[in-house]
Amino acid sequence: MIEPEELLSLAKKVAERAEGNEEVEAYVSASRGTEVRAYDGDVEHLVVSGSQGIGVRVVVDGREGFAWAGSLDPDVIDATVADARDNAAFAQPDEWNGVTRPEEVEGVATPLLDLWRASMLDVGTDEKVALALELERAAVASDPRIKTVESAEYGDGIGASAIANSLGVEAMTRRTVCSLSTVVIASDGEEQQTGYGFSVGRELDDLDLLVPAADAARRATRLLGATQIPGRRIDIVLDPLVSASFLGLIASACNGERVVKGRSMFADRLGEAVGSDIVTLVDNPTNPLAYGASTHDSEGVPTRRNEMIVNGVLTKFLHNTYTGRRSGAGTTGSGVRGVSSTPGVGSRALSLAPGTATPEEILADAPRALYVQSFSGLHSGTNVVSGDFSVGATGLLIENGALAQPVREITLANTLQRMLQNVSAIGSDLTWLPGGAAGVTLRINDMTMSGA
Numbered sequence: 001m002i003e004p005e006e007l008l009s010l011a012k013k014v015a016e017r018a019e020g021n022e023e024v025e026a027y028v029s030a031s032r033g034t035e036v037r038a039y040d041g042d043v044e045h046l047v048v049s050g051s052q053g054i055g056v057r058v059v060v061d062g063r064e065g066f067a068w069a070g071s072l073d074p075d076v077i078d079a080t081v082a083d084a085r086d087n088a089a090f091a092q093p094d095e096w097n098g099v100t101r102p103e104e105v106e107g108v109a110t111p112l113l114d115l116w117r118a119s120m121l122d123v124g125t126d127e128k129v130a131l132a133l134e135l136e137r138a139a140v141a142s143d144p145r146i147k148t149v150e151s152a153e154y155g156d157g158i159g160a161s162a163i164a165n166s167l168g169v170e171a172m173t174r175r176t177v178c179s180l181s182t183v184v185i186a187s188d189g190e191e192q193q194t195g196y197g198f199s200v201g202r203e204l205d206d207l208d209l210l211v212p213a214a215d216a217a218r219r220a221t222r223l224l225g226a227t228q229i230p231g232r233r234i235d236i237v238l239d240p241l242v243s244a245s246f247l248g249l250i251a252s253a254c255n256g257e258r259v260v261k262g263r264s265m266f267a268d269r270l271g272e273a274v275g276s277d278i279v280t281l282v283d284n285p286t287n288p289l290a291y292g293a294s295t296h297d298s299e300g301v302p303t304r305r306n307e308m309i310v311n312g313v314l315t316k317f318l319h320n321t322y323t324g325r326r327s328g329a330g331t332t333g334s335g336v337r338g339v340s341s342t343p344g345v346g347s348r349a350l351s352l353a354p355g356t357a358t359p360e361e362i363l364a365d366a367p368r369a370l371y372v373q374s375f376s377g378l379h380s381g382t383n384v385v386s387g388d389f390s391v392g393a394t395g396l397l398i399e400n401g402a403l404a405q406p407v408r409e410i411t412l413a414n415t416l417q418r419m420l421q422n423v424s425a426i427g428s429d430l431t432w433l434p435g436g437a438a439g440v441t442l443r444i445n446d447m448t449m450s451g452a
Contacts, residue, residue: 001030001032001121001158001160002030002052002072002160003160004160004161004162004172004173004174005172007028007029007030007160007161007162007172008028008162008164008170008171008172010026010028010054010072010077010162011026011027011028011054011162011163011164011170012026012164012170014026014028014054014056014077014081014164015164015165015166015170016166017081018058018166020060021060021061022058022059022060022085022088022166023057023058023059023060023098023099023165023166023167024056024057024058024059024081024084024099024165024166025056025057025059025099025100025163025164025165025166025299026054026055026056026163026164026165027054027055027056027057027161027162027163027298027337027339028052028053028054028055028072028161028162028163028339029051029052029053029159029160029161029162029338029339030050030051030052030072030159030160030161031050031051031052031157031158031159031160032048032049032050032051032157032158032159033048033049033050033155033156033157033158033159034046034047034048034049034125034128034154034155034156035047035049035153035154035155036128036129036131036132036153036154036155037132037151037152037153038129038132038133038135038136038149038151038152038153039136039149039151039152041133041136041137043129043132043133046125046129048125051070052070052071052072053068053069053070053071053072053339053340054068054069054071054072054077054080054339055067055068055337055338055339055340055341055342056068056080056081056083056084057084057099057342058081058084058085058087058088059088059097059098059099060088060089061093062093062094062095062096062097062098063088063089063091063092063093063094063097064088064091064094064097064342065083065084065085065086065087065088065089065090065091066084066087066342067080067081067083067084067087068080068339068340068341070339070340096322096325096326097322098321098322098325099165099166099167099169099299099321100165100167100169100299100300100301100321100331101167101169102167102168102169104169104301104321104324104330104331105169105300105301105302108301108302108304108333109302110171110295110296110302111285111286111295111302111303111304112295113286113288113293113294113295114288115173115174115175115176115202115288115293115294116174116175116176116202117176117202117203119203119204119205120156120158120176120178120202120203120204121158123156123204127204128154128156129154131154131180131204131207131209132152132153132154132180133152134209135152135153135154135180135182135209135212135213136149136152136182138209138210138213139152139182139184139212139213139216139217141213142184142213142214142216142217143186143217143221145186145187145188145217145220145221145224146184146185146186146217146220146221147185147186147187147192148184148185148187149182149183149184149185150183150184150185150194151181151182151183152180152181152182153180153181153182154178154179154180155178155179155181156176156177156178156179157175157176157177157178158175158176159174159175159176160172160173160174160175161173161174161298163296163298163299163300164300165300169299169300169301170300171295171296171300171301171302172296173294173295173296175202175293175294176202176203177200177201177202177291177434178200178201178202178203178204178206178207179198179199179200179201179207179434180198180199180200180207180209180212181196181197181198181199181212181434182196182197182198182212182213182216183195183196183216184197184213184216184217184220185220186217186220186221186223186224187224188224188225191224191225191226193220193221193223193224193226193406194220195215195216195217195218195219195220195221195223196215196216196219196241197211197212197213197214197215197216197217197219198211198212198215198433198434199211199212200291200432200433200434219373222396222403222406223373223394223396223406223408224406225405225406226394226406226407226408227405227406227407227408228407228408228409228410228451229397229405229407229410229451230451231410231448231449231450231451232449233446233447233448233449234368234369234370234446234447234449235366235368235369235370235424235443235444235445235446235447236369236370236371236372236412236443236444236447237362237363237366237369237370237371237372237398237425237441237442237443237444238372238441238442238443238444239371239372239373239374239395239439239441240427240429240431240433240438240439240440240441241373241374241433241439242372242373242374242375242439243352243439243440243441243442244350244433244437244438244439245375245378246419246442247281247350247351247352247437247439248347248350248437249378249382249384249416250281250309250416250420251281251283251308251318251347251350252264252384253265253266253384253387253416254266254281254308254309254314254316254317254318255317255318255345255346256317256318256319256320256323256324256327256329256332256334256345257320257323257344257345258384259317259323259327260323260326260327263384263385264384264385265384265385265386265387265416265417266314266317269314270314270315270316270317271313271314271315272313272314273312273313273314274309274312274313274314274417274420274421275309275312275420275421275423276312276420276421276422276423276424277311277312278311278312278355278423278424278425278426279309279311279312279352279420279423279426280307280309280310280311280352280353281307281308281309281350281351281352281353282305282306282307282308282350282351282352282353283305283306283308283318283334283347283348283349283350283351284305284306284349284351285297285303285304285333285348285349286303286304286305286349287305287349289432290348290349290351290432290436290438291432291433291434291435291436292347292348292349292435292436292437293348293349294348296333297320297331297333297334297335297336297343297348298335298336298337298343299320299321299331299335299343301321301331301333301335302333303333303348304332304333306318306332306333306334309420312420312421316329316332317329317332318332318334318345318346318347319331319332319334319345320334320335320336320343320344320345321335321343322343323345334346334347334348336348346436347436347437348436349436349437349438350436350437350438351430351432351437351438351440352426352430352438352440352442353426354426354427354428354429354430354440355425355426355427355428355440356428357425357426357427357428358427358428358429359427359429359441362425362427362441362443363398363401363402363403364401364402365401365425365443366398366401366443367398367399367400367401368397368398368399369397369398369443370393370395370396370397370398370407370410370412370447370449371395371396371397371398371403372393372394372395372412373394373395373396374393374394374395375391375392375393376391376392376393376394377391377392378391382416384416386415387415387416387417388415388416389412389413389414389415389416389419390411390412390413391411391412392409392410392411392412393410393411393412394406394407394408394409394410395407407451409451410449410450410451411449411450411451412447412448412449413447413448413449413450414446414447414448418446419444419447422444422445422446423442423443423444423445424443424444424445425441425442425443426440426441426442426443427440427441427442428440429441
């Protein structure tokens with residue numbers, strides 16, 4: 001595994017090649033990972049992979065050229081720099097283009113985060129395979145109605161990256177993450193239902209294979225006997241796995257790239273109330289509990305806690321260097337990229353500020369509502385420009401404050417704007433998921449449900 005200091009040294013050497021009035025930026029990464037999928041007591045899929053690469057930006061008079069390579073061979077790097085320089089000559093000028101300037105990173109302290117577990121370097125493939133196989137056995141044993149384990153998977157990622165530019169901005173980071181996940185199929189002889197469960201951590205000791213097995217079985221078996229029901233107006237309670245996806249839609253509308261292009265329902269609404277006064281939406285990559293946490297963004301800017309919605313009021317959009325300059329708001333340390341792309345804008349550690357009510361208390365306060373366990377067609381059925389929302393759903397009716405009849409093949413419709421305004425309860429069960437978001441039990445009032 002290449003050390004981040006080595007990657008940073010390489011990035012700095014590339015950045016130092018700037019000629020004349022050029023600005024040069026090098027983003028370098030190296031990673032390795034393992035994927036294991038067990039099926040029917042055997043290993044169905046096993047991939048152990050490693051990758052490394054470099055992305056180079058050259059900016060001259062507002063003209064940006066970019067090139068990348070999946071190799072750190074010196075000759076390949078030379079060719080990549082030459083290609084980026086050549087591409088800049090053919091680009092259209094844009095006054096907002098340019099690498100991060102030192103003054104754009106001043107005044108923000110670099111967070112101290114421990115995202116690395118050296119123990120992951122010593123875990124053998126045999127041990128990872130054994131975990132996937134044991135997870136499958138645990139899933140089968142979790143409930144007699146589990147007839148098939150569709151997948152039982154172990155995965156991990158061990159990576160480091162570094163960035164340096166010719167203006168003197170530089171940063172490096174490294175992290176580890178590993179996970180277990182399973183999808184099971186439950187059957188009562190007449191129908192089948194699927195369920196999903198996971199466990200995630202930064203090292204193997206963080207994982208508990210009984211958790212995904214039990215969660216997947218519970219999610220699958222409680223849907224057995226699901227039927228269509230007549231349409232109606234109804235309050236909904238989102239499962240934490242579902243609410244994380246919903247928050248992703250809202251964060252997309254807070255993306256500075258969308259905003260400067262006029263492709264967000266929030267484009268002209270800074271300072272306005274856009275949600276219930278209990279809604280505070282935060283992207284906080286400085287939180288070590290988040291699996292997308294990072295000390296810097298992909299342009300070398302220190303990360304920080306960004307509150308996009310505070311007590312229902314839209315207060316901030318997420319920006320990288322380019323959109324921050326173009327909008328006049330400045331970067332929020334929200335640049336995201338891989339070696340094969342230029343920086344975009346994105347969230348890394350998205351969450352709602354949790355409430356004080358437990359999931360059980362939220363259910364008890366919803367005498368007749370719908371508990372949504374999964375959405376289908378979420379992205380195709382949602383428009384973050386207009387806010388239109390119409391998606392398929394599966395879940396369970398809530399009757400007398402408890403989960404009751406399972407339902408399927410229904411459609412929920414509203415607008416994202418109204419859904420935010422109608423948030424009436426946020427749970428205390430903040431759950432960090434694999435990736436860049438946390439879920440929480442979330443109640444939203446007055447949805448249109450179409451069914452039988």
